[in-house]
Amino acid sequence: xxxxxxLLGPRDAAEFVYLGDAALMNRPDASASDxxxxxxxxxxxxxxxAGEMRELWYHxxxxxxxxxxxxxxxxxxxxxxxxxxxxxxxMGRSR
Amino acid sequence: MRYSxxxxxKQGLTGNKGWTPAWREPEPKPAYDVIxxxxxxxxxxxxxxxxxxxxxxxxxxxxxxxxxxxxxxRNTTIxxxxxxxxxxxxxxxxxxxxxxxxxxxxxxxxxxSQRGILNLCHSDPQRxxxxxxGNAMRMAGADAELLDSDAVRKMCPYLxxxxxxxxxxxxxxxxxxxxxxxxxxxWGYARGADERGVDIIQNCEVVGLQIExxxxxxxxxxxxxxxxxxxAVCVAGSSSRVMSMAGMQLPIESHVLQAFVSEGLKPTIPGxxxxxxxxxxxxxSDKGGLVFGGDIDGYNTYAQRGNLPTVEDVCEGxxxxxxxxxxxxxxxxxxxVMDMSMDGSPFIDKTDIQGLxxxxxxxxxxxxxxxxxxxxxxxxxxxxxxxxxxxxLLLNRFKRGRMIDEKGVGAQPNLH
Numbered sequence: 051x052x053x054x055x056x057l058l059g060p061r062d063a064a065e066f067v068y069l070g071d072a073a074l075m076n077r078p079d080a081s082a083s084d085x086x087x088x089x090x091x092x093x094x095x096x097x098x099x100a101g102e103m104r105e106l107w108y109h110x111x112x113x114x115x116x117x118x119x120x121x122x123x124x125x126x127x128x129x130x131x132x133x134x135x136x137x138x139x140x141m142g143r144s145r
Numbered sequence: 146m147r148y149s150x151x152x153x154x155k156q157g158l159t160g161n162k163g164w165t166p167a168w169r170e171p172e173p174k175p176a177y178d179v180i181x182x183x184x185x186x187x188x189x190x191x192x193x194x195x196x197x198x199x200x201x202x203x204x205x206x207x208x209x210x211x212x213x214x215x216x217x218x219r220n221t222t223i224x225x226x227x228x229x230x231x232x233x234x235x236x237x238x239x240x241x242x243x244x245x246x247x248x249x250x251x252x253x254x255x256x257x258s259q260r261g262i263l264n265l266c267h268s269d270p271q272r273x274x275x276x277x278x279g280n281a282m283r284m285a286g287a288d289a290e291l292l293d294s295d296a297v298r299k300m301c302p303y304l305x306x307x308x309x310x311x312x313x314x315x316x317x318x319x320x321x322x323x324x325x326x327x328x329x330x331x332w333g334y335a336r337g338a339d340e341r342g343v344d345i346i347q348n349c350e351v352v353g354l355q356i357e358x359x360x361x362x363x364x365x366x367x368x369x370x371x372x373x374x375x376x377a378v379c380v381a382g383s384s385s386r387v388m389s390m391a392g393m394q395l396p397i398e399s400h401v402l403q404a405f406v407s408e409g410l411k412p413t414i415p416g417x418x419x420x421x422x423x424x425x426x427x428x429x430s431d432k433g434g435l436v437f438g439g440d441i442d443g444y445n446t447y448a449q450r451g452n453l454p455t456v457e458d459v460c461e462g463x464x465x466x467x468x469x470x471x472x473x474x475x476x477x478x479x480x481x482v483m484d485m486s487m488d489g490s491p492f493i494d495k496t497d498i499q500g501l502x503x504x505x506x507x508x509x510x511x512x513x514x515x516x517x518x519x520x521x522x523x524x525x526x527x528x529x530x531x532x533x534x535x536x537x538l539l540l541n542r543f544k545r546g547r548m549i550d551e552k553g554v555g556a557q558p559n560l561h
Contacts, residue, residue, distance in 0.1 A: 051452055064454035068444045068559055070398065093556050094487045094543040095394040098385035100447045123399070123446045 053119060054131050058112060065111035071096055072104035072118045075138060100124055106134060148252055167332060168212075168339035173346050173371050177205045179526055180364055180373040182351050182387060183380040184208035186217035186327075187504060187511065189334035189345070190519020191379060191526070193251065196341035198520070199527035204343045205373075207366060209350040213331030216382055219449070219481035220512040221404050221436050223417050223428065225262045225322035226287045229278045232537030232549040233490060234285040239534045240517030241287065241321060247516060253333030255325050256431065261416035262322030263292070263300065265466070267311040271422075275317040282319070290318045301418060303469045311422050311465065323416060324428055330515055354390045354501065361391070361501035377502040377526055382482035383447070384505035391498055395505070396487040396543055398558040400441045401480040402509045403451040405459065407473040409433030418467075425462030427470075435473060437463060441483060441509065443559040451480040483509050489561030490549035493521050493531065494540045502526060503540065508561055 051063035078088035100123055107117045116134035121127065135145060146152070146165050156163050179195060181188045184206045195201045208214070224244050226237035248255050266272045272291070279289035293315045294306060306313045335345055346368070353365035354376065363372035380387050385395050410433050419426040427437040439459035442451045456478065464471055486492065486506035491514065493504050504522045507514060521532035531539070537549060543556075554560040 062454070063444075063452065070445070070558075090544050091394070094396040096385070096396070096398050097394060098398050098445065100383075100386050100399075103445060105445065121444075124448055126446065126448055126452075 051126055051128065053107060053117065053128060055109065055112070055115075055117065056131055056133050057115070058109075061109070061112060063107075065109060066107040066117075067110045069106040069108060072106050072137070073097070074106060075134065075141075102129070148254075167336040168345055171344040171346065173205060173207070173349065173366070173368055174344065176363070176372040177344075178203040178373065179375045179377060180204075180371060181206045181377045181379055182364065183215070183378070184212035184335070184345055184347065185215045185379065185381070186213070186331050186334065186515040187381065187507075187518045187522065188379040189213075189331055189338055190515050191377065191504070191522040192338040192343045192345075192519075193334045193341075194519045194523035195526060196338055196343055199523060201527055202342035204338075205371065206338070206343060206345045207349045207351060207364065207371070208345070208347045211347050212335050212345055213328055215380075216481045216483075216511055217331045217515070218328055219404070219479060220327055221426075221428070221438050222324045222327045222430075222512065223262065223322070223426075224257070224325050224513045225319055225417070226513070227262065227264065227278065227282055227289065227317065227319045227322065228551060229281040230549050230551055232547075233551065234281060234287065236517055236521070236534040236538070237514065238282075238285050238287045239520065240514050243516030243520060244325065245321070247330075247333070251333045251337040253329060253336060255329045255333050257323070257325045258431075259321050259323040260428075261318060261320045262419065263297070263416060264317045264419045264421065265297070265304075265313055266315050266317070267422055268314060272315050275315070279317050288319060288321050290320065292316045292318050300415060303413070303467060304418075305466055305468055308465060311420070324430075327512060334519070351387065351390075356391060356498055356501070359497070360499045373500075375500050375502060375526055377504065377522065379504045379522065381484045381505045381507045381511055384484045384503070388503065391496070391501060393496065396540070397484045397506050398445050399447050400443065400483050400485045400559060401446045401448065401451045402438065402441045402483050403455055403459070403478060403480045404436070404438040405456075405478045406430070406476050407435040407437075407470070408476045410435065410473060420462055420466040423462035423465050424458055425466060427463065427467065434476060435470060441485065441559060442480075447482055449480050449482055483507070485558035485561060487543060487556040487558060488548040488550040489552055489554075491518070491538055492540050493518065493525060493535045493538045495525070495529075496540070
């Protein structure tokens with residue numbers, strides 16, 4: 051697989067470390083009343099879709115940036131690559 | 146028909162005209178006591194033990210493709226019970242004991258061969274860890290022997306004992322471990338279940354689960370609606386897809402594991418050798434091919450194929466520990482989709498939906514577990530209670546803080 055890094059261009063997926071579903075960026079609110087339940091679901095349950103999936107890849111052998119890669123789990127086709135920091139800011143976070 | 150040496154002789158002398166099909170191809174009935182989704186090794190074993198041990202024969206096994214078309218036909222055929230943790234080891238040892246009597250039990254040649262499995266260690270701390278594991282295995286009734294490097298050298302003189310990074314300091318040997326013929330396991334269970342009245346319905350994909358008021362009453366399939374008192378999901382690799390029909394999210398990610406077979410060579414590797422530090426394990430099939438593999442690719446996928454970086458990693462591991470295989474040529478390689486669970490251990494459990502049961506999360510260790518998985522799942526379906534050796538393999542174990550994490554790497558499936 052080749053991941054088209056927004057800053058560095060096409061890079062071999064072997065340079066990256068895979069974390070998992072991009073939903074892991076949305077950490078639950080630890081002070082909420084249902085925090086215990088929410089953290090169980092956040093930490094242990096996965097949507098695990100067959101088809102298009104947004105996921106987190108870390109460019110360990112490169113610029114050490116986190117990317118959000120949209121990839122099809124049935125074909126391995128990659129359709130979009132974004133900087134995770136841009137995605138976080140678009141969600142209204144500071145970084 | 147009972148298979149025996151006499152039968153082979155008799156059929157041979159009469160032109161082999163008397164053989165009958167090993168199982169029927171029945172049409173689905175409108176209702177069953179139990180429907181098992183997935184005619185893989187575990188599903189067929191469950192049907193077999195339901196019929197044989199619990200007398201429940203009004204059972205259907207529905208299968209999207211042909212029976213045995215999933216991971217039971219895509220593994221590297223290793224059987225072993227060299228686990229450590231209390232929630233795991235008694236279960237895998239039950240499986241080992243069932244393997245030892247399997248062929249006599251279901252009257253089918255599954256080519257179970259107890260040729261031994263050797264885990265290599267490379268440092269004093271690792272040997273200590275192996276000693277502890279070996280003791281845990283023996284406490285659970287399994288066999289284990291701790292070997293020093295001379296004993297390993299006697300068994301496998303061709304290993305690279307003075308490897309600069311991973312010198313071989315010894316190993317943990319389970320002599321009762323070994324290999325079995327993967328397809329024959331599925332076929333044997335299928336034949337045994339069919340003989341006892343179980344309907345194995347192939348080319349029948351489940352497209353929906355009938356759930357009303359929290360009760361599962363049957364399945365919708367490509368061949369119509371089938372009712373059942375109990376529906377048992379047994380589709381490792383596709384667990385998340387099937388359970389999403391019930392609106393459930395699982396503590397599972399799907400990953401691909403690749404495996405490789407070389408051209409046929411003269412007998413050289415006596416048993417199974419694992420080089421965990423280098424992501425490599427190997428055995429030699431009865432046809433002479435070197436059967437080997439390594440780690441999962443590490444990203445979510447449902448494609449039954451992997452990528453080249455992992456191929457390179459596995460082959461580098463092989464070359465590092467066993468340089469003699471460098472000139473053998475690769476014949477075949479393939480990938481299978483694994484249910485990688487959050488702690489590396491499986492699930493055999495009820496769900497919150499009455500009448501809906503779940504078996505999955507086998508990671509890359511489903512094959513060796515086949516007999517015990519069927520045995521314990523059948524026990525759960527028949528009695529409503531988990532079997533004593535599988536009472537830790539529950540879906541809510543993360544909520545209760547009772548993870549069974551052999552590797553101790555936490556909730557990161559691609560590290561297990």
